[in-house]
Amino acid sequence: MTSPVLRVSGLTKVxxxxxxxxxxxxxxxxxxxxxxxxxxxTLAVHDVSFEVARGELFVVMGLSGSGKSTLVRxxxxxxEPSAGTVEVDGRDLRxxxxxxxxxxRNQKISMVFQHFALLPHRTVRENAGYALKVRGARVTEQRExxxxxxxxxxxxxxxxxxxxxxxxxxxxxxGLARALAADSEVLLMDEPFSALDPLIRRDMQDLLExxxxxxxxxxxxxxxxxxxxxxxxDRILMxxxxxxxxxxxxxxxxxxPADAYVADFTSxxxxxxxxxxxxxxxxxxxxxxxxxxPGDVLRALGAVEANGVYVLDDGRRIAGVARDHLLARAxxxxxxxxGPQELVTDFATIAADRPVVEFVHLLGRxxxxxxxxxxxxxxxxxxxxxxxLDALSAVPVTGRRS
Amino acid sequence: MIxxxxxxxxxxxxxxWLLATVPWLFDGISSVMQVLxxxxxxxxxxxxxxxxxxxxxxxxxxxxxxxxxxxTLLAFLLVVSLELWVETMQTLALVLVAxxxxxxxxxxxxxxxxxxRAVSVAVRPVLDFMQTTPVFVYLAPAVFFFxxxxxxxxxxxxxxxxxxxxxxxxxxxxxxDREVVEAAQAFGARPGQVLRxxxxxxALPSIxxxxxxxxxxxxxxxxxxxxxxxxxxxxxxxxxxxxxxxxSGVEGGLAVVLLAIFLDRLTASFGHPTAVSRLLRARxxxxxxGAAGPVVPAPRSEAAAPAEAPAxx
Numbered sequence: 102m103t104s105p106v107l108r109v110s111g112l113t114k115v116x117x118x119x120x121x122x123x124x125x126x127x128x129x130x131x132x133x134x135x136x137x138x139x140x141x142x143t144l145a146v147h148d149v150s151f152e153v154a155r156g157e158l159f160v161v162m163g164l165s166g167s168g169k170s171t172l173v174r175x176x177x178x179x180x181e182p183s184a185g186t187v188e189v190d191g192r193d194l195r196x197x198x199x200x201x202x203x204x205x206r207n208q209k210i211s212m213v214f215q216h217f218a219l220l221p222h223r224t225v226r227e228n229a230g231y232a233l234k235v236r237g238a239r240v241t242e243q244r245e246x247x248x249x250x251x252x253x254x255x256x257x258x259x260x261x262x263x264x265x266x267x268x269x270x271x272x273x274x275x276g277l278a279r280a281l282a283a284d285s286e287v288l289l290m291d292e293p294f295s296a297l298d299p300l301i302r303r304d305m306q307d308l309l310e311x312x313x314x315x316x317x318x319x320x321x322x323x324x325x326x327x328x329x330x331x332x333x334x335d336r337i338l339m340x341x342x343x344x345x346x347x348x349x350x351x352x353x354x355x356x357x358p359a360d361a362y363v364a365d366f367t368s369x370x371x372x373x374x375x376x377x378x379x380x381x382x383x384x385x386x387x388x389x390x391x392x393x394x395p396g397d398v399l400r401a402l403g404a405v406e407a408n409g410v411y412v413l414d415d416g417r418r419i420a421g422v423a424r425d426h427l428l429a430r431a432x433x434x435x436x437x438x439x440g441p442q443e444l445v446t447d448f449a450t451i452a453a454d455r456p457v458v459e460f461v462h463l464l465g466r467x468x469x470x471x472x473x474x475x476x477x478x479x480x481x482x483x484x485x486x487x488x489x490l491d492a493l494s495a496v497p498v499t500g501r502r503s
Numbered sequence: 504m505i506x507x508x509x510x511x512x513x514x515x516x517x518x519x520w521l522l523a524t525v526p527w528l529f530d531g532i533s534s535v536m537q538v539l540x541x542x543x544x545x546x547x548x549x550x551x552x553x554x555x556x557x558x559x560x561x562x563x564x565x566x567x568x569x570x571x572x573x574x575t576l577l578a579f580l581l582v583v584s585l586e587l588w589v590e591t592m593q594t595l596a597l598v599l600v601a602x603x604x605x606x607x608x609x610x611x612x613x614x615x616x617x618x619x620r621a622v623s624v625a626v627r628p629v630l631d632f633m634q635t636t637p638v639f640v641y642l643a644p645a646v647f648f649f650x651x652x653x654x655x656x657x658x659x660x661x662x663x664x665x666x667x668x669x670x671x672x673x674x675x676x677x678x679x680d681r682e683v684v685e686a687a688q689a690f691g692a693r694p695g696q697v698l699r700x701x702x703x704x705x706a707l708p709s710i711x712x713x714x715x716x717x718x719x720x721x722x723x724x725x726x727x728x729x730x731x732x733x734x735x736x737x738x739x740x741x742x743x744x745x746x747x748x749x750x751s752g753v754e755g756g757l758a759v760v761l762l763a764i765f766l767d768r769l770t771a772s773f774g775h776p777t778a779v780s781r782l783l784r785a786r787x788x789x790x791x792x793g794a795a796g797p798v799v800p801a802p803r804s805e806a807a808a809p810a811e812a813p814a815x816x
Contacts, residue, residue, distance in 0.1 A: 179685055207691025218686035222704045232690045283690065 105152035106319040112185035117142025145171040156317035160334030168343035211280035215292040219264040226260040232283035250282035270301035379453035382473040382482030395431035409468030547592035578761040593735035601660040609668020617676035630666040656728025667716035675709025715770040
């Protein structure tokens, strides 16, 4: 990880007149409801801290009312923080005057909105080039950057249309293009795909993943959909009542939800898309090597109550699988060392980063568990079917929604 | 017993004091208005009626279409045949001057009220007062300040017509989608840019509805202005009433209605796409589509349906 582009610490926002008092009560650990009861002020976000590295896609996940929309607006000071700091490339945004802040917004941080927020009286191209217009760029440059951004999101052929002539998914492509054209380092995305149909949402997620692999922006992505969070996010911050509940990678959160609130979410997650072979692999209980004595291997098989074993070569690459009956014949025929004639290819392998959904059909069909291999074919571990079933069925029942 | 509060006396004293202190102000306003109304009246009356009838008909055709054009032609011909052309043009001049000034005051005030809550709170009761005070109450002070004739009529008309301009402008700006305003701010737009490029264009239909109301209210004031000695249809109606002349009263009233319908239908189109602008846009887009050459197929599913819709509609 490189140095963080975005560093947020102790970020807090109180809406209401009695801000000081609300801050004091919040610092004492009182919850949002209690703070409101005593001060009639709403504790929208309290003491949120995180860092986002260059090129990271950081997801903030929470239900409506969790403060996530407020949080993302604190990051570019569309809403003025009550306390805490927001640093972009080491500069504290709260120390900037209005003109400097506008420059940072124009050049360093771009935002994508839930309901697209396009200018209805401007063409798609003019919308895409808006940041450049604001910074006073030449018309040709505005057009160039806007067309590049529109081409990147696959919408250049609609550049002369007006937003109301486009479908929702296309409008959000324009919203994305507008952010890309600004060429800023940081992208704030406030539930950008929530207003779209599920199929279009998938398309847009694909598009974002593709863009991210090409452009490597530093993204803060807000969502209320944990499947979306798990799919897109490098790391996920779980927000509840304005406070951080958990911060970690998707599999970390699934594996160990911090509390009932998070567990509640994870119970709805499609784990087959989140958990990867790498998350589930374990040391094989037994492996054999080329040249081992068939009798020794057969005895070891008996000891672990298995009927097949991976045979590895000197580089830990899989040479094949040794079956018990073939080992027995080799012993009868007096062969001293395991060789190719004792091996079968009755096994399957998968790369460590593939999700369960891609290998679930391979499980349990072979005498040996699924092998997890690296790019060179070396065996990293195995995934027994029982381990997958165990992980998929492990729903923490601490706080299921009714 | 509750003592009598001499409220009316205070206002009357205030008016006396103003007249004694800044007479040049009222004289100035008075002569500017007089020049504006006289100039516009001359321009409307001096050419033969057919010139302005053709202009109005073409305007109606371009802004609204053939039906309003037909109406305009027939209505204005009827006015000519009633021998009320000059009076109608005098009234039109008065209405236009009053409406332009009322809009010039009301729209900026509405913008201010939308941007600053304090202005909004301060302005609201004043507007209530202006809208609900019986019109005749304006007349006496207007005569004191500006004498008799067309100017007090214009001033009373302006006062009466300002409130909808303010209210609908404020409402229109407040109703602009918050996220769109945020988007402009998020890309670093200055407050002035946000106002010019986002709030005003998006509030335009509402602002123009306000301007339409300003014009209609101004027109409804012309009879009252006639009482103060302003020439025009108001004078015709007032004379008819005082002489119990039903025939010319009906004719004068009808001319007011004909003018009102024309102005309302014409200005109701403000802020909405007109026949001309629709035509122009369809043409530029067809040209653009033709220049673009082979269209790259938009990727992914949702692009397909709307993208293949014809460019013009």
